Each structure stands twice: as C-alpha cells, then as structure tokens.
Amino acid sequence: MASSNMFRRVLNLSLILSWLLFAMNFSGSVAAASFTNETDRQALLVFKDLIREDPLAVLSSWNDSLHFCEWKGVTCGRQHQRVTALVLVSQNLVGSVSPQIGRLTFLRKIHLNNNSFHGTIPPDIGQLFRLQSLSLCQNSFRDLGLTLPNLNYLYLGANKFLGSFPPSMANASRLLILDMSGNDFAGPIPTNLRNLRDLKYLNLNNNRFGSSKPDDLSFIGSLANCTNLRDLILSGNQFGGVLPGSIANLSSKLETLLLGWNKISGSIPQEIGNLNNLYILAIQDNMISGNIPESIGKLSKLQQLGIVINNISGKIPPSIGNITGLSLVGAAKNMLEGSIPAELGNCTNLQGLDLKSNRLTGMIPEQVIGISSLSIGLFLDLNEFTGPLPSLVGNLKNLGALSISGNKLTGEIPSALGSCQVLEYLDLHGNFFEGAIPSSLDQLKGIQQLDLSQNNLSGQIPEFLGKLPLMLLNLSHNMFEGEVPKVGVFNNISAFSVVGKNMKLCGGIQPLHLPACPIKFPKKNKRPFPDKMIPLLIILPIVLLLACLFLIFYRLKKYQQRTSHVSLLENQYPKITYAELLHATNKFSPSNLIGEGRYGSVYKGSLNFGEHIVAVKVLKLQEHGANKSFTAECDVLRILRHRNLIKIITACSSLDFKGKDFKALVFEFMPNGSLDSWLHPTQAEVQGSNLTLVQRLSIAIDVASALDYIHHHCEMTICHCDLKPSNVLLDDDLCAHVGDFGLARFMSANTNLSNNAHFKYGMGEEVSTEADMYSYGIMLLEMFTGKRPTESMFIDNFSLHNYVMFALPDHVMEIVDSTIILEELEGLNKNRRGEGEFAKLKSCLESILQLGVICSAKLPHERMDSGNVVKELHRITKAYNE
Structure with missing residues (x-):
C-alpha cells in the first residue's frame, strides 16, 4: 500500500513538472513569435535613425509598408522570422552604428564594408553570440573591443581604429579569417594568438604594430599553434629585430608570407626552406643583411620572391634554379x-x-x-x-x-x-x-x-x-x-x-x-636638273608634304576617335597592361575560362599577389562588330554607378605578344556565376542548391532595379539591348548584377531614338526602353518556368510568352519550375501550414507569371515600365510573406 502511494506521488510530481515545462515553452514560443520579432524591427529602425546620409536610398524600404524581413539588406530566418544577416555593402551610407544592433540576437552575418560609418563599434555587438561573420572594412570606425567566441570571419580593414591589439581577440577561438589591415593600431602583438588554432588568414598590413625593438617578432613562435595558417601578412608596420628561426615552425600549409616595409634586420634564416608550401615570399624594404640562403632552393612551390631594398650581399645561390615555377623575382637595390x-x-x-x-x-x-x-x-x-x-x-x-x-x-x-x-x-x-x-x-x-x-x-x-x-x-x-x-x-x-x-x-x-644640311651636288658642280625644273622641284615636295600631313592628321583623328573611349575609362580607373592580365589569368588558361560570348571570352584572374579576384573580358577583335562592342561598353561603364550593375575595375587597350591589337575589360568577380548557370546547370556544374522562390524574387527585383536606374536615373537614358540570364551575375549573397553592355545604346532625351536608330533586337523592334522590358519579361518567365525561350517546343508562333499566357490562371502549377514547388511544399509541410498557405503560393506564382506576360507583350506600349515592375514585385513579395 505504501509503495502504491509512493508511485502516485511520483506520478503526480512528474505530471506537474511536465505541465510547468510545457507552460514555460509555450510562453517562450509566444515571446519568440511576437516580442522578439518586434524587438528586431525596433532595433533596425534605431539603426536607420543614426544614418545621416543615404544617397542611394537603400533604406527607403525600411518602413511600415513592408515587413522588416523584406527591407533592403535584411535577411531573416524562414522559421522564426528573426534577422539573421545585415548586408549593406558599398551603399555610400554615412553615420554611426547604433548599440541597438546588439538586440538582433539571431544575427550570423554583419557586412557594412565600403561605406562611411564612423565612431566606435558598439560593445553591444559582443552580445551576438551567434555572429559568425563581421565585415566592417573601408569605413572610418575608431578604441575596438569585442568578445565574440563564435566568430569565424572578422574584416576590419581600412578604418581608423587606434590603440593596441585587442587582447580579447584571442578569445574568438573559432576565427578562420582575421583582417585588421589599413588602420592605426600600434604596439606589440600578443603571444596568446596561439589560441586561434583554426586561423587560416591573418592580415595586419599597414598599421603601426611593433616598436623597432629586437623582440617585436617574438609572437611568430606562438603562431606555430595555428596549424591551418595559410596567409600571414605583416607588411607596412614598424616591426624591428631579426627574422627569427622559429618562422620554420609555422604551419606547413603556409602559402603567403608578406613582411615588407618594416624595419626587420638580421639575415634570412636557413630554416626558411622548411616552408615548402610557400607561393609568395616578400621581405622587401627592410634592413635584411647577409646572404640569400642556399635553402631557398627547397621552396619548390614558390612563385613570387620579393627582397628588394635591403642590404643583402653575396652571390645569388645556384639552388634558385630548383624553383622552376618562379614567375616573379624582385631583388633590386x-x-x-x-x-x-x-x-x-x-x-x-x-x-x-x-x-x-x-x-x-x-x-x-x-x-x-x-x-x-x-x-x-x-x-x-x-x-x-x-x-x-x-x-x-x-x-x-x-x-x-x-x-x-x-x-x-x-x-x-x-x-x-x-x-x-x-x-x-x-x-x-x-x-x-x-x-x-x-x-x-x-x-x-x-x-x-x-x-x-x-x-x-x-x-x-x-x-x-x-x-x-x-x-x-x-x-x-x-x-x-x-x-x-x-x-x-x-x-x-x-x-x-x-x-x-x-x-x-x-x-x-x-x-x-x-x-x-648642305645641298649635295654631283662632281664638277654640275646641276642635276635644268634651271627651269628647279621651281618644280621646290613646289612638288611642298605639295607632297602637305598631302602627307593631311593624311597623318586624318589618321590621327580617326585613331583618337577609336581610343578616346578607353582612354577616358583608363583615366577614371587604374591602368593595367597586357602582361599583367596574361599573368593574372595564367596565360588565359582554359581552366580559368568562365564564360564566352560572340564578342568576348571571360576569364577568372588574380591581381595583387592573389588579393583581388577579378573577371577579365577579352574581346574577340577578329569578330565583326567587336570593336564597336568594346567602344559601347566603355562609353556606358564610364557613367554607371549602381549596386545591381557589374562593377568595372579597369580597361586595357594594347598589343599582345604577337604585335596584334588587344582589348580587355576587368570587372569585379562574381563568385556565384551567372543566373543562367543556376537555372540550367550542366552535368559538370555542381550547385549547392536550387534557387528558392524568395531568392528568384529577390534576383528579379535586383534586375528590374538595374533597368529602372539605366532607363530613368542616370545621366542619359541607356538601353541594355542584350538582357538575358547569362548576363545577370550573382555575388556571394546571390545579389544580382547586370553586366555585358557591349550592345548598349544611349537614347536621345526628346525623341527616344538611339544613336543607331536602325539597330533592332528582340521582336525586330528598334532600340527602346520598351524593348528592354520585353527581354526582361521573357527572362522573368524563364526564371519561374525553367524553360529557355529557344527550346525546340517553341516554333512558329508558339513562344514562351504564349506558353505561359495560355496556362494562366488555372494551370499555373503545371508550368512552374518543379524545383520551386517541391521546395516550397517541403517548407509548408515542415511548418504544418495548411491549404491556405498553398493557395498563397499559387497566387504568388500566378502574379509573377502574369507580370512576365505583361512585360513581354507584343505591342511596346502595353508593357510595364521598369519602375512599376519594381513596385509590383515588392507587393508580390510582401503578400507572399504575410
């Protein structure tokens, strides 16, 4: 009887505990669904309030007309609708960062690089225990002090940070990349960096670290614990002392060692030969003395050696001939x-x-x-x-x-x-x-x-x-x-x-x-011509000279007309030579080829010792029209500035090594390739996942925003004339950038006619903004049906436009790309959403395809303007996320 009573007591107690736990979880979930979401929204609004200048109006969407998860630069988790990423890169924003950012507790990524933020980084960021990537480079931030134990990526370059190396940095034991370059840090480097066991990349370039003392580089020994270290960049500081032999204990995976522009003395240690995976070794502009060690020949993978401006003496060791892969050697002065x-x-x-x-x-x-x-x-x-x-x-x-x-x-x-x-x-x-x-x-x-x-x-x-x-x-x-x-x-x-x-x-x-110069006459002073011919002999050369001058002037003028476009572009951006591009692309290796079109081939390239990955578009000048394409692209790129347009770095117009004309454009590299490769991946291409509905909507908005800019908001109205998925490129965050302006045309301000009114494209139309919208409409249909407009099923008068138009509205789910539906249905099942959510999905897809049909209407005046397309897509996105 006693044991029976005891059993009932235990049972009652467990039931009470279960109910208490249920109540706590229920109240917690309610808070997560309401209070914390509102906390995120309020924190973002306070963040916006401290932005003094927003010239690109990127924060104009941060208002009550849209859910905060749809605001530009904001990404939310699909399940809890909490902010997981804040990405506002290269938006010319001016202001400071609000401490309220610390309340966005689900943040995993903060990327604010290449703006004009100033002031201090609020210590509240240290509360973001989920934060994995923090990029604040190229701003004007200043006294850094963060404790972020789960951080993987920290980019602080090109700011105005002062003070010593933050000792708390060693607590971020999961760091993979640490970039503190281009600041005003000073003093010694602590030896507790050994705690960063997973560190792969350490960049302290261009600060005031060190104090020209003998033990300035003693911390290098502690980095031996960082067994995954691949890049160590300490150049442009005030490190003194000798280069320690402990450098040989650095990671066997080390590929880049940059120590230039310091005050390092002593000799290059023999132990340098142990770093047999080095690709780049640069110790230029120091006070290194002694000989080049024979062990240098053990660096069999070395490609670039820089030891200029030192006091190195002795002979160049013959062992250098063992480094057969060397591409650059600098040992001057x-x-x-x-x-x-x-x-x-x-x-x-x-x-x-x-x-x-x-x-x-x-x-x-x-x-x-x-x-x-x-x-x-x-x-x-x-x-x-x-x-x-x-x-x-x-x-x-x-x-x-x-x-x-x-x-x-x-x-x-x-x-x-x-x-x-x-x-x-x-x-x-x-x-x-x-x-x-x-x-x-x-x-x-x-x-x-x-x-x-x-x-x-x-x-x-x-x-x-x-x-x-x-x-x-x-x-x-x-x-x-x-x-x-x-x-x-x-x-x-x-x-x-x-x-x-x-x-x-x-x-x-x-x-x-x-x-x-004396006039030479034949012997015996006999004149070679009769006196009557002398005036003719004087006049004839003058006439010939004038004719030659006219011909030279004419050709020079034509040449200037041909080169003025690229000259203007080269004056606007850094110049680059054919040899540099050849080196950057590994001699235009087929393994670096990432795209090819009628007028050009695009290669992946590496500039500035591998620090800058670029895309190099080499013009096929043997193709008729390639020169005109190059000129058009140079003309257009000079005046374009928009986050959804491909960024031009520089241009090259020179001779190749065979003495033939060479023209190329250098662009910012887009790591996620083209939209076409995502919509139609080949067997050789491996994608991490298919594009979701929300991602496709975001890309569609990006492209429409780019068209709205070139049609209505730049110096002159520009028509792209070649809009298609292969000319839409995606960056790390799948943000879309429109590229390839080789066929672009400027439009007259009052007649809507281009500088080549007879140029036709699309459905045989003349160049116009409406023709661009036709191409956009077809691309929108391709994005959401997964079908190319050139597929064999579309013949005679049956086109992709008609294929979708005939399916609207009742058969939408039959023609939409099946990968979209499968992924969305899987999400609905996981969240146990019912038929109402499925109807919302159908309505969303119907609205998108209807928009594509309108934009690709046969008659130009029936097509929607790019600005209205942007508004409509935002409305569709908001309705689907509500």
Missing part, C-alpha cells in the same frame, strides 16, 4: 655580387626579373636572357655587366620592358632585338654600345620609350624611328651625324633629345637650332 647563375635559366615560367642596382658582374648569361616566358619586364640596370648583349635576347618575344642601362656592355646592339615586337620600354643608355642603330628595330611596333643615350653609337639617325609610336626618345651623347628627321617623335622638342657629342648633326625642327 641590394648588394648582390658575382655573376647571375646560369641555373636561373631553369625557371622557364619566369615573367618578371628585377636585379637592378646591385654589384653583379660578368656577362649576362644566355640561359637567362633567353627565357622566353619573360613578359612583364627584365631589369638588369645599374650593375657592372660586361661583354656583348647576347643575341638570344631575340627570344624575348613577349617582353614588355627591358632595361640594362648603367653597365659596361660592349659591341653592337644586336639586330635580334627587333624580334621583341611587343616591347614598350627599352633602355640601353650608359653602356659602350657602338655602330649604327640596327634597322630591325623598325619592328618594335609597340615601343613607347627608347633610351640609347651615353653610348658610342654612330651613323645616321634612322628615319623609321619617326614612324614608331614613341612618346620619349633619347639619343644624346653619341656620335650620330647627318640630318635629323622631322616626323613623328622628332616633331616634338619635349619628346626627344640629341644633345651632347652628336656634333655632326644638322637639320631637324627649328627649336633644335642645328645648322642646315
């Missing part, structure tokens, strides 16, 4: 001596070699001067090389710059130099070259600067020099004689020089003040 080892010729991938300003002697090895892969430049000036310049210099058919000035080279300039047809810069001054300028140099069709001064060259100045595209020519202090030409570079007194020992020169343009 040291005290290296002896001859260049012939073993360096084994480095058959070498693209740039800079050994200037050393004490190197002997002859220039044929094995080195004949490395045909050299393309960026070969700089051997200001040494003590002797003997002739080997004729194997003719192997450098791809070389852009060659400088061997300030040596003791003798003999004639080899005629083989004429084979280096893409040379832009050639400097041979300050040697003992003799004889005439070889006629083969007339093959240097890309030469811009030529310096042959301070030699013993003789003979006449060749006329062909005036026909080369020279911007600077120096022939001073030689022994030239005869008439100075007057064409090309010789017609610009500031572009060439013939001063010095050239005492037997005559003629030339008047500012030279040279004596007139």
Whole structure:
C-alpha cells in the first residue's frame, strides 16, 4: 500500500513538472513569435535613425509598408522570422552604428564594408553570440573591443581604429579569417594568438604594430599553434629585430608570407626552406643583411620572391634554379655580387626579373636572357655587366620592358632585338654600345620609350624611328651625324633629345637650332636638273608634304576617335597592361575560362599577389562588330554607378605578344556565376542548391532595379539591348548584377531614338526602353518556368510568352519550375501550414507569371515600365510573406 502511494506521488510530481515545462515553452514560443520579432524591427529602425546620409536610398524600404524581413539588406530566418544577416555593402551610407544592433540576437552575418560609418563599434555587438561573420572594412570606425567566441570571419580593414591589439581577440577561438589591415593600431602583438588554432588568414598590413625593438617578432613562435595558417601578412608596420628561426615552425600549409616595409634586420634564416608550401615570399624594404640562403632552393612551390631594398650581399645561390615555377623575382637595390647563375635559366615560367642596382658582374648569361616566358619586364640596370648583349635576347618575344642601362656592355646592339615586337620600354643608355642603330628595330611596333643615350653609337639617325609610336626618345651623347628627321617623335622638342657629342648633326625642327644640311651636288658642280625644273622641284615636295600631313592628321583623328573611349575609362580607373592580365589569368588558361560570348571570352584572374579576384573580358577583335562592342561598353561603364550593375575595375587597350591589337575589360568577380548557370546547370556544374522562390524574387527585383536606374536615373537614358540570364551575375549573397553592355545604346532625351536608330533586337523592334522590358519579361518567365525561350517546343508562333499566357490562371502549377514547388511544399509541410498557405503560393506564382506576360507583350506600349515592375514585385513579395 505504501509503495502504491509512493508511485502516485511520483506520478503526480512528474505530471506537474511536465505541465510547468510545457507552460514555460509555450510562453517562450509566444515571446519568440511576437516580442522578439518586434524587438528586431525596433532595433533596425534605431539603426536607420543614426544614418545621416543615404544617397542611394537603400533604406527607403525600411518602413511600415513592408515587413522588416523584406527591407533592403535584411535577411531573416524562414522559421522564426528573426534577422539573421545585415548586408549593406558599398551603399555610400554615412553615420554611426547604433548599440541597438546588439538586440538582433539571431544575427550570423554583419557586412557594412565600403561605406562611411564612423565612431566606435558598439560593445553591444559582443552580445551576438551567434555572429559568425563581421565585415566592417573601408569605413572610418575608431578604441575596438569585442568578445565574440563564435566568430569565424572578422574584416576590419581600412578604418581608423587606434590603440593596441585587442587582447580579447584571442578569445574568438573559432576565427578562420582575421583582417585588421589599413588602420592605426600600434604596439606589440600578443603571444596568446596561439589560441586561434583554426586561423587560416591573418592580415595586419599597414598599421603601426611593433616598436623597432629586437623582440617585436617574438609572437611568430606562438603562431606555430595555428596549424591551418595559410596567409600571414605583416607588411607596412614598424616591426624591428631579426627574422627569427622559429618562422620554420609555422604551419606547413603556409602559402603567403608578406613582411615588407618594416624595419626587420638580421639575415634570412636557413630554416626558411622548411616552408615548402610557400607561393609568395616578400621581405622587401627592410634592413635584411647577409646572404640569400642556399635553402631557398627547397621552396619548390614558390612563385613570387620579393627582397628588394635591403642590404643583402653575396652571390645569388645556384639552388634558385630548383624553383622552376618562379614567375616573379624582385631583388633590386641590394648588394648582390658575382655573376647571375646560369641555373636561373631553369625557371622557364619566369615573367618578371628585377636585379637592378646591385654589384653583379660578368656577362649576362644566355640561359637567362633567353627565357622566353619573360613578359612583364627584365631589369638588369645599374650593375657592372660586361661583354656583348647576347643575341638570344631575340627570344624575348613577349617582353614588355627591358632595361640594362648603367653597365659596361660592349659591341653592337644586336639586330635580334627587333624580334621583341611587343616591347614598350627599352633602355640601353650608359653602356659602350657602338655602330649604327640596327634597322630591325623598325619592328618594335609597340615601343613607347627608347633610351640609347651615353653610348658610342654612330651613323645616321634612322628615319623609321619617326614612324614608331614613341612618346620619349633619347639619343644624346653619341656620335650620330647627318640630318635629323622631322616626323613623328622628332616633331616634338619635349619628346626627344640629341644633345651632347652628336656634333655632326644638322637639320631637324627649328627649336633644335642645328645648322642646315648642305645641298649635295654631283662632281664638277654640275646641276642635276635644268634651271627651269628647279621651281618644280621646290613646289612638288611642298605639295607632297602637305598631302602627307593631311593624311597623318586624318589618321590621327580617326585613331583618337577609336581610343578616346578607353582612354577616358583608363583615366577614371587604374591602368593595367597586357602582361599583367596574361599573368593574372595564367596565360588565359582554359581552366580559368568562365564564360564566352560572340564578342568576348571571360576569364577568372588574380591581381595583387592573389588579393583581388577579378573577371577579365577579352574581346574577340577578329569578330565583326567587336570593336564597336568594346567602344559601347566603355562609353556606358564610364557613367554607371549602381549596386545591381557589374562593377568595372579597369580597361586595357594594347598589343599582345604577337604585335596584334588587344582589348580587355576587368570587372569585379562574381563568385556565384551567372543566373543562367543556376537555372540550367550542366552535368559538370555542381550547385549547392536550387534557387528558392524568395531568392528568384529577390534576383528579379535586383534586375528590374538595374533597368529602372539605366532607363530613368542616370545621366542619359541607356538601353541594355542584350538582357538575358547569362548576363545577370550573382555575388556571394546571390545579389544580382547586370553586366555585358557591349550592345548598349544611349537614347536621345526628346525623341527616344538611339544613336543607331536602325539597330533592332528582340521582336525586330528598334532600340527602346520598351524593348528592354520585353527581354526582361521573357527572362522573368524563364526564371519561374525553367524553360529557355529557344527550346525546340517553341516554333512558329508558339513562344514562351504564349506558353505561359495560355496556362494562366488555372494551370499555373503545371508550368512552374518543379524545383520551386517541391521546395516550397517541403517548407509548408515542415511548418504544418495548411491549404491556405498553398493557395498563397499559387497566387504568388500566378502574379509573377502574369507580370512576365505583361512585360513581354507584343505591342511596346502595353508593357510595364521598369519602375512599376519594381513596385509590383515588392507587393508580390510582401503578400507572399504575410
């Protein structure tokens, strides 16, 4: 009986506990569904209140007309509708960050980079225990102090942070990437970084870390615990002391080691050879002394070696020839001596070699001067090389710059130099070259600067020099004689020089003040022509000269018209050479090819020692219309600035290594490829997942926003003329960017006619904003049906437009891309939503497809304007999420 009573008591107690737990969970879930959602909304509104300037109106959607999960830059979890990501990158926002951001407790990602935020980072961010990625680079933030134990990615570069290295950083034990570059941090680096065991990337570049003391680099030993470390960037600081041997204990996976622009002394430790996975080693602009260790040859994977501006002495070790993958070597401005080892010729991938300003002697090895892969430049000036310049210099058919000035080279300039047809810069001054300028140099069709001064060259100045595209020519202090030409570079007194020992020169343009060249008559002073012909002989050359000048002026004007577009673009952005693009794309390797169209091929490239991934569009100039496409794209890209347009980095118009015209555009790389590859993946393509309904809606809004901008809000109305999924590119966050403006046209402000009114596309229409909307409508139908408009089922008058129009409204679910329906139904089942939610899904898809049909209507005036499309898509999105 007693045991029975005891059992009942235990049962009653467990029931009471169960009810208490249920009540607690129920009240907690209610709070999660109401109070905490409202907390997120209020926190976002306070965040908005501290934004003083919003020139792109990105926060205009942050109002009660939309659920906060639909606000620009805000991403919510599907289940709890809590804010999980705040991404407002490159929006020109000005203001400070509200402490209320700490109340967004479900945040996993905060990306505010490339804006003008200032002030301090509120310590409340430290409450976001779920935060995994924090990117605040390229702002004006300032006294950092965060404790974020679950953080994986922290980007703080290019701000105004002050003070010492935050000691709390070591508590973020899950960090994979830490970027604190471009700030004003100072003082020592703590040794507790050993706690960051998973760290892969550490960038402290361009701060004031260190104090020029002997123990500044002692922390390197503690990084041995970071066994996954791949990139260590400590350049541009005030680190002193010697480079410790403990550097050999760094991760065997280390690929990048950048220590340049510090005050590091001592020698390069022998142990450096243990880092056998290094790709980049840069110790330039320090106070390193001693020899280059023989162990350098163990770095078999090394591609870039930079040790310029140090006090390194001794000989270049022959073991360097073991590093056959070397592409760039910079050892200028040291005290290296002896001859260049012939073993360096084994480095058959070498693209740039800079050994200037050393004490190197002997002859220039044929094995080195004949490395045909050299393309960026070969700089051997200001040494003590002797003997002739080997004729194997003719192997450098791809070389852009060659400088061997300030040596003791003798003999004639080899005629083989004429084979280096893409040379832009050639400097041979300050040697003992003799004889005439070889006629083969007339093959240097890309030469811009030529310096042959301070030699013993003789003979006449060749006329062909005036026909080369020279911007600077120096022939001073030689022994030239005869008439100075007057064409090309010789017609610009500031572009060439013939001063010095050239005492037997005559003629030339008047500012030279040279004596007139004597008129040569045959022997016995007999005139070659009758007196009556002399006036004709005087007049005829004048007429011919005027005709030549007219022809030169005409061609120059045409050339300027052709190049003005790219020149304007190059003036607006950093310039880049063909050799740099060749190196960036691994010689335009097929493995780097990421897209191809009628007028161009697009390659993935890597600039600035791998720090900047770009997309390089190389024009197929052999295709008729490619030049016009390049011009159009340059014209348009100069004036476009919008978050949903592809970002141009720079342009290149030059000659390739065969002397042929080369044109390319360099864009921001979009890691998620094109919309086309997501809608129609090939068997070789592996996608992480299909695009959800919400993602497709977001992309549709992005593209419509881009059209609205170019149609109504930029300097001139622009028609894209080639809108299709392959020209819509997706970034890390699947934000859409419209690209490929090769067929774009400017529109007249009052007639709505383009600069090429006869250009037709789409359904045979002339260029217009309505024609762009037709293309957009077809793309919208393709996005939500999964069918290309070119599929074999669409023949004669049966098109994708008709296919959808006939299915509306009753058969919508039969034509929609099945992956959308399956994923949405799975979500509905998980959340136990009923038939009402399914009806909402059907209504949403019906509205989208109806919009696509309207935009692709046969008659232009029946199509919806891009601005109204944006509003309609926002309405559809809001209705579906309610």
